[in-house]
Amino acid sequence: MSAQLEISEVSKSFGGVQAVSRVSLEVRPGEILSVIGPNGAGKTTLLNMISGFYHPDSGRLTLEGTDISHSAPSRVAELGVARTFQNIALFRGMTVLDNLMLGRHVRMKAGVLASFVYWGLAQREEVAHRRRVEDIIDFLRIQDLRRRPTGSLAYGLQKRVELGRALALDPKILLLDEPMGGCNHEEKEDMARFILDVNQEWGTTIILIEHDMGVVMDISDRVAVLDMGQKIADGSPDEVRANPQVIKAYLGDAKSVANGGQRV
Amino acid sequence: MSDLTTLPRLLQRNARELGSRPAIREKDRGIWQTWTWREYHDQVRDLALGLAALGFRRGDRLSVIGDNRPRLYWGQVAAQCLGGVPVPVYQDSIAKELAFVWNHAEASVILAEDQEQVDKILGLRAELPALRLVVYDDARGMSGYRYDWLKSYDELQERGRSFATEHPGYFEAEIEKGRPDDVAIISYTSGTTGSPKGAMITHANAVGVAESFRQVSRLTPEDTSLAYLPMAWAGDSVYTLFASLVVGFCANCPESPETVQRDLRELGPSTLLAPPRIWENMLTAVQVRATDSTSLKRRTFEYFRAAAERAEILRTEGKPVPPGLRLATALGEFFVYGPVRDQLGLRRTKWVLTGGAPLGPDTFRFFRSIGVNLKQVYGSTETTGLVSLQPDREANPSTAGRPVSGVEVRIGDRGEVLVKGCAVFKGYFRNDEATREVLDPDGWFHTGDAGFIDPQGHLVIIDRAKDVGALAEGTPFAPQFIENKLKFSPYIREAVAFGHEKPCVAAMVAIDPATVGNWAERRGIPYTSYMDLSQKAEVRELIRVEIRRANQTLPEATRIRRFLLLTKDLEADDAEMTRTRKVRRRYVADKYAAVIAALYGGADEVELSTGITYEDGRQATIQSRVRIEDVEEVATRV
Numbered sequence: 001m002s003a004q005l006e007i008s009e010v011s012k013s014f015g016g017v018q019a020v021s022r023v024s025l026e027v028r029p030g031e032i033l034s035v036i037g038p039n040g041a042g043k044t045t046l047l048n049m050i051s052g053f054y055h056p057d058s059g060r061l062t063l064e065g066t067d068i069s070h071s072a073p074s075r076v077a078e079l080g081v082a083r084t085f086q087n088i089a090l091f092r093g094m095t096v097l098d099n100l101m102l103g104r105h106v107r108m109k110a111g112v113l114a115s116f117v118y119w120g121l122a123q124r125e126e127v128a129h130r131r132r133v134e135d136i137i138d139f140l141r142i143q144d145l146r147r148r149p150t151g152s153l154a155y156g157l158q159k160r161v162e163l164g165r166a167l168a169l170d171p172k173i174l175l176l177d178e179p180m181g182g183c184n185h186e187e188k189e190d191m192a193r194f195i196l197d198v199n200q201e202w203g204t205t206i207i208l209i210e211h212d213m214g215v216v217m218d219i220s221d222r223v224a225v226l227d228m229g230q231k232i233a234d235g236s237p238d239e240v241r242a243n244p245q246v247i248k249a250y251l252g253d254a255k256s257v258a259n260g261g262q263r264v
Numbered sequence: 265m266s267d268l269t270t271l272p273r274l275l276q277r278n279a280r281e282l283g284s285r286p287a288i289r290e291k292d293r294g295i296w297q298t299w300t301w302r303e304y305h306d307q308v309r310d311l312a313l314g315l316a317a318l319g320f321r322r323g324d325r326l327s328v329i330g331d332n333r334p335r336l337y338w339g340q341v342a343a344q345c346l347g348g349v350p351v352p353v354y355q356d357s358i359a360k361e362l363a364f365v366w367n368h369a370e371a372s373v374i375l376a377e378d379q380e381q382v383d384k385i386l387g388l389r390a391e392l393p394a395l396r397l398v399v400y401d402d403a404r405g406m407s408g409y410r411y412d413w414l415k416s417y418d419e420l421q422e423r424g425r426s427f428a429t430e431h432p433g434y435f436e437a438e439i440e441k442g443r444p445d446d447v448a449i450i451s452y453t454s455g456t457t458g459s460p461k462g463a464m465i466t467h468a469n470a471v472g473v474a475e476s477f478r479q480v481s482r483l484t485p486e487d488t489s490l491a492y493l494p495m496a497w498a499g500d501s502v503y504t505l506f507a508s509l510v511v512g513f514c515a516n517c518p519e520s521p522e523t524v525q526r527d528l529r530e531l532g533p534s535t536l537l538a539p540p541r542i543w544e545n546m547l548t549a550v551q552v553r554a555t556d557s558t559s560l561k562r563r564t565f566e567y568f569r570a571a572a573e574r575a576e577i578l579r580t581e582g583k584p585v586p587p588g589l590r591l592a593t594a595l596g597e598f599f600v601y602g603p604v605r606d607q608l609g610l611r612r613t614k615w616v617l618t619g620g621a622p623l624g625p626d627t628f629r630f631f632r633s634i635g636v637n638l639k640q641v642y643g644s645t646e647t648t649g650l651v652s653l654q655p656d657r658e659a660n661p662s663t664a665g666r667p668v669s670g671v672e673v674r675i676g677d678r679g680e681v682l683v684k685g686c687a688v689f690k691g692y693f694r695n696d697e698a699t700r701e702v703l704d705p706d707g708w709f710h711t712g713d714a715g716f717i718d719p720q721g722h723l724v725i726i727d728r729a730k731d732v733g734a735l736a737e738g739t740p741f742a743p744q745f746i747e748n749k750l751k752f753s754p755y756i757r758e759a760v761a762f763g764h765e766k767p768c769v770a771a772m773v774a775i776d777p778a779t780v781g782n783w784a785e786r787r788g789i790p791y792t793s794y795m796d797l798s799q800k801a802e803v804r805e806l807i808r809v810e811i812r813r814a815n816q817t818l819p820e821a822t823r824i825r826r827f828l829l830l831t832k833d834l835e836a837d838d839a840e841m842t843r844t845r846k847v848r849r850r851y852v853a854d855k856y857a858a859v860i861a862a863l864y865g866g867a868d869e870v871e872l873s874t875g876i877t878y879e880d881g882r883q884a885t886i887q888s889r890v891r892i893e894d895v896e897e898v899a900t901r902v
Contacts, residue, residue, distance in 0.1 A: 134293035139404065144522035146294065197405045 003062075004029040004205055005050065005173060010059030010069075012045055019045040021229040022059065027173070032199055032206045034216045037226035038249070043209045044086065046226070047175050050207070051083045052076035063173075077106050082171035084162045086178045086209075092151030096142060096161050099150055100133045103168030136164050139201075140194060156187030163194060173205045174198065180212055188212060192219055217241065225249070270442040270467040272345040274509045279305035282485055282512045288334045291519035291527055299334060301512065307334075309435050311417070312342035314424030315373065316434065318397055318415075322347030322441070325369045325450065329353050329362075329384075330377020332491045332517045335401045335417055337505060339375040344448060344467075346438050351450045351462070352495040354843045355381065356836075358877070363388050364459055365452050369693065370394040375417075378402035382409065444468040449505075450693050451498045453645045454842035462693035463645045465498070472686030473502060473648040474510035476668040480653050481535070481615060485512035488533040492517075492524045497844065499619070502649040503537055528609035536616040540623040541845070543638070546608055547627050548754055548779060568596035572633035580660060601634040610636050615656070617641045620844065622725075624752030628661035640664055642723060646702065646709055647671075647687040652723045663722035664715070673723055679714040680729045714742070731849060733764030739821040741769065743849070746824065749817055753810040754779045758834045760847055761824065762860055768825040770863040772856065773807055774798075774833045780806070795831040795888060804829060804893055811895050826863050828870070828892045837877045859890075868892055 003026035012020045020042040027033055035043050048054040050061060052073035061069045068076055082103075090099050108125055137143055140160050145153060150161055159179060166174055179195065180188045192215050198204050210216050216223060216237070223240040225233040227249040233240050240246055268274055278287065278301040287304040289296045299307065320326070326343040328336045328350060340350035351369045353362060355377070362384060366374070372394055376382050382400050389395070400406060401417045415423075428435070448467040452460040477483065491504040504515045513535075518527040528536075554565045571592040575585050585593075593601075605611045616631075619641040631638040639654040642664030651673060654665035667673045671685040688709045691699035702710045714729040726732070727742035735741050743761040746769060750759040757776035763769040777794050780803055784791055791797040807829060815823040834840040840852055853860065855875075862870035872890045877883050 131293065134295075138293060141520070143294070143519045144526070193405075200407050201404060 003027060004064060006060075006062040007046075007050070008060050008062075010046075010049060010056040010061060012042075012049060012054055012056050018229050020049070020056075020226075023226070023229070023231045024059075025224055025231065025234065027205060027207060028222075029172075029205055030199070030203050031221040032195070032208060032219055034208045034210060034220040034223045035226060036210070036213075036216055036223060040228075041226040042229040043226055044177060045229075047083065047177055047207070047209060050076075050173075051081055051175055074106065077169060080170070080172035081175065082166040082169040082173075083175035084159075084166045084177060084179055086181060088158050088162050090150045090158060090162055090165060093149055095147050096145045096150055096153075096164075097133065097137070097147065099161060100136060100164050100168045101129065103165040104129045104133065106169060132170070133168060136167050139167075139197070140164050156183045156190070159183060159187070159191065160194070163191070163198075167198065171204060173207065176206060176208045176210075178209055178211065180210055180215060188215060195219060269444040269471060270344070270439070270446065271341065271448055271470055271506065271509050272439040272442055274471070275301075275305055275308060275341060275345075276436075276439065278509065278512050285485055285512065286514040287508070287512075288337065288491075288515050288517070290334050290517040291523070291530075294519075296516070296531070298514075304334075304338070307338045307421075308341045308345060310421040310424040310428075311338055312345045312424065312438070313427040313431075313435055314420035314422070315342060315348075315397075316346055316431075316438070317423045317427035318420070320346055320348055320373060320397075322438075324348045324373070325351050325371045326373040326375060327351040327353055327366060327369065327371040328375045328495060329355050329381045330375075330401065330495075331355065331521060332493075332495055332500070332504070333377060333401060334517060336375060336377060336495060337491075337515075339399070340449070340505060341509075343373075344442070345435065347442055347446060349447045349450055349464075351452070352501065353452065354454075354494055354496040357843065358837060359384060359388055361460070363391050365462070366392055366395065368460075369450055369452075369462060373397045373399065375399045376401070379405040379409075382406065382414070442467065444471070445690070447690065447693075449501055451501060451645045452496065454836075454844055454846075461695055461698050463498070464690040464693050465501075465645075465648050466690050469648045469687060469689060470502070470506040471510060472670055473650045473668075474506040476670050476686070477502070477507050477650055477653075478511050480655065480668050483507065483511045483513060483535070485514075487511070487513035487535055487614075488531065489513065489515050489535050489537070490518065490524075490528055490531060490533045491515045492521075492527075493537065493539075494843075498645040498649045499537060499643070502643075506648075525609070529607065530609070532609055532612040534612050534614050536610070536613055537641075538616065538618060539620045540618055540627070541621075543618055543623055543627050543631065544754070547630055550604060550608070552782070565600055568592065568600040569630075569633070571596055572601065573629055576629055576633035597635065604634055605636060613637065615639055617653075619643065621846075622748045623661060624748075625661040626752065632659065642725060643687070644711060646689045647683050647711070648689065650687055651681075651683050651711075654722070658720070658722070663718060663720075663724050665723065666721055667723065673717070674708075675716060676708070676710065678729055678732070679716060679726070681711045681713045681715045681723065681725065682708040683711060684708045735763050735769070735821060736765055736767050737821075739819075741822055746771070746814075746818060746822060747847070749814040750811065750824075753807075753814065755783065755806060755810055758830075758841075758845075758847070760834070760849070760852055760856075762853075762863065763822065766864055769822050770826040770860075771811070771824050772830055772859065772863075773811075773827055774830045775803065775807065777833070794833070795886070798829040798831055799888075799891065804891060808893055808895060815895065824895055826892060826894055828859065828863065828890050830874075831872060831886065831888045831890060832874055832876060835876070838875065839877075863892060 005027040007025040009022050009024055011022055037043055049056050052071050055070050063079055150158055180191050196219055199206050220237055223237050225246050232249055233243045233246045268277055283302040284300050286298045287301040289298045326348055328339050330336050343350045351371055353365050374385055385398055398414050399417055399420050403416055444467050446467055447464045448470045449465050450462040452462050493500040508515045516531050518524045554562050575589050575593050578585050615637040617639055639659045641653045643650040650668055651671055652665040652667045671687050674682050676682045684707050712729050713725050714727050714732050715723055715725040718724050727744040731743050733741045741763040746761040747759045750756050755776055756773055758774040760772045761769055775798050789802055811824050836843050841847055859870055870890055873885055873887045875883055875885050
């Protein structure tokens with residue numbers, strides 16, 4: 001199977017700190033790939049490079065044959081990469097519905113003038129986009145929250161809306177930066193279910209950064225491990241669990257890993 | 265009219281005569297989607313033929329599980345068209361209860377709403393030997409499920425359409441075979457004791473009761489209803505399936521259980537059926553919003569509300585309303601009552617019903633006074649949900665109304681209410697012993713409710729006949745009667761009264777976390793959890809005052825002397841209540857035996873250990889010390 005996203009030898013440093021160093025990774029279409037590693041291992045930097053927020057100092061990122069190493073975030077989004085943020089990035093004063101509609105902005109074609117007039121193209125477009133957004137609302141089971149300002153929602157629900165906003169882009173690849181961070185057990189289970197469903201229903205490739213080892217090992221097809229900016233392992237959850245280097249660098253003593261991997 | 269004796273024949277009539285009228289709606293993707301009677305018929309036909317193609321035969325049972333969805337209703341009618349029997353179950357039941365019902369009914373097909381429900385069935389698959397086919401409605405998340413006994417709704421209809429070309433006329437011929445005394449539905453009662461029992465309701469019951477209901481309620485095909493109560497509850501079957509088919513009115517399914525209130529307002533149905541709990545919640549919501557608004561608005565609301573209540577009291581007493589008050593209520597209609605009804609989604613209602621449990625007189629009067637035609641209805645699963653109903657001009661909070669046409673009521677031994685007529689069911693499925701206990705050879709059904717007929721001809725229900733006991737000194741004691749007085753307080757969610765063969769009446773009270781929590785917040789009383797809140801001294805005092813108030817409406821001997829606040833609400837998952845929230849008295853008496861002993865033992869405190877069951881069936885025990893309070897009698901106010 002050929003890679004959908006090919007990351008080859010990318011490096012990024014900030015001042016004297018080498019955040020990511022010569023990391024190569026192939027992301028296959030339709031898989032759930034988790035990137036794990038201790039704090040400061042370079043996970044979020046890697047995600048930022050994929051989504052175009054940072055550009056690598058060296059190395060290349062190729063998305064379905066297109067070099068995106070130096071593409072702007074908006075361009076990467078147009079190409080079908082959406083992301084969620086560790087610290088929720090929604091418009092708190094706007095309703096859930098408006099936040100999701102905004103998420104589709106990149107897919108809207110009508111210009112300012114046409115939108116102003118509204119009839120014709122802009123109206124048809126709005127209706128089509130609304131339909132898609134309603135699918136997402138249905139999918140995420142947030143029908144009752146449609147008209148609620150996102151700022152008034154519980155944290156776990158905001159995380160869900162944040163996922164919805166990313167889905168509104170109709171992404172081919174979805175980057176999730178700690179979608180379960182700060183959630184309680186039940187919210188985590190819901191989120192894990194939604195991630196699996198997105199992957200199954202729409203075949204969306206998912207790149208996940210998550211600290212909860214139980215979740216990572218449960219839902220990932222493949223796990224890549226970063227430590228000090230370098231990739232030290234890459235394989236199925238079982239392989240990674242058994243990798244002595246990983247155990248040493250990240251998961252602590254061998255016993256907790258054998259017990260199914262609790263959060264360290 | 266003579267051949268319209270089964271529900272499938274009524275469906276054919278509706279498709280023919282009301283073909284282009286709306287039959288059922290569902291809010292989906294934020295929009296109300298409508299199906300006409302013709303489309304309803306075709307959906308049912310394709311589904312029925314799909315079932316037939318996969319071997320569903322006359323007499324087979326099809327169970328449905330999920331929220332109120334058109335497809336789940338169609339599934340039930342499809343089974344009826346083939347001479348099969350639908351068995352709706354409560355979607356929030358725990359696995360053990362589901363397994364019991366499905367096995368007892370020997371359901372060969374289950375129509376499930378979505379993945380969540382299919383997962384429950386998967387977990388029980390090994391225990392369900394009779395199950396041959398599971399059909400799911402919502403395909404979301406189902407792509408990874410590959411079992412030959414699992415089919416999607418669309419797949420099944422596809423099979424049905426090809427079956428139709430191979431067997432023309434099959435559907436119509438099957439409907440033709442249906443007889444009025446065929447079982448139309450098996451409705452499992454949650455039962456306050458023992459395992460659920462499956463009440464067999466025939467097509468004659470269904471059509472007969474729906475016809476009586478139509479007459480007394482002036483229902484027409486123009487009417488609309490909201491289908492949001494559990495499908496497994498007989499009341500919903502009567503209203504959304506039977507009456508809708510008989511009358512041809514349009515039932516409306518909300519988008520999700522969380523959006524009911526908003527959907528109700530959007531829809532503005534012409535009729536509504538709701539248990540007391542919903543009316544109480546609505547009133548609380550109105551009061552909370554009035555309290556939170558500006559002082560001018562609040563005072564306007566209070567003034568007109570008081571005026572409306574005075575006028576309502578005069579009207580019920582048959583006295584004339586003075587012109588000043590009449591003017592006030594006319595203005596109130598414009599400024600307050602109309603807008604409040606609109607906010608609640610009750611603006612277009614010609615009547616609304618409450619039933620299943622008594623409704624507090626204050627709540628009842630509030631809705632009537634703002635112009636909502638609220639009436640009481642009485643019935644049970646075994647009486648096809650309908651025995652008596654209050655006629656329009658005779659609504660009041662204390663009776664259950666007049667017996668509907670075709671239904672006879674008489675009072676038997678120990679004041680038990682007996683019912684005979686078109687509403688009385690055929691018997692319990694595969695439980696002749698239980699059937700013999702309640703159905704005597706002359707056709708009288710023993711409701712188990714104690715009651716009497718008042719001078720006006722209305723039925724009045726007091727309590728469950730078997731629960732009526734006596735205090736040690738001999739005064740008759742009706743626990744439910746006392747509990748209801750307590751539950752009329754907005755702060756009390758559940759109560760269990762004890763007193764049979766005891767020196768006095770004592771009660772266990774579960775507070776309402778929403779109203780008490782709100783009350784505590786407004787007074788700056790901090791709390792962490794239900795348990796913590798329930799044991800605050802201020803909260804105990806609040807409830808003591810509420811109990812004193814209730815005591816004033818009770819006879820001297822049966823006033824509550826002692827009480828304690830439970831550290832958790834009574835729950836159906838913990839088997840303390842039925843799914844329809846009736847206290848399982850015997851079970852509770854056993855479970856809380858130590859507490860009851862302490863209530864009568866004069867202790868100030870008791871060690872309370874409560875077992876709780878999580879939704880997935882796991883169990884845990886919570887230990888806590890609970891204060892016992894005395895309700896010392898204050899000098900009765902004159």
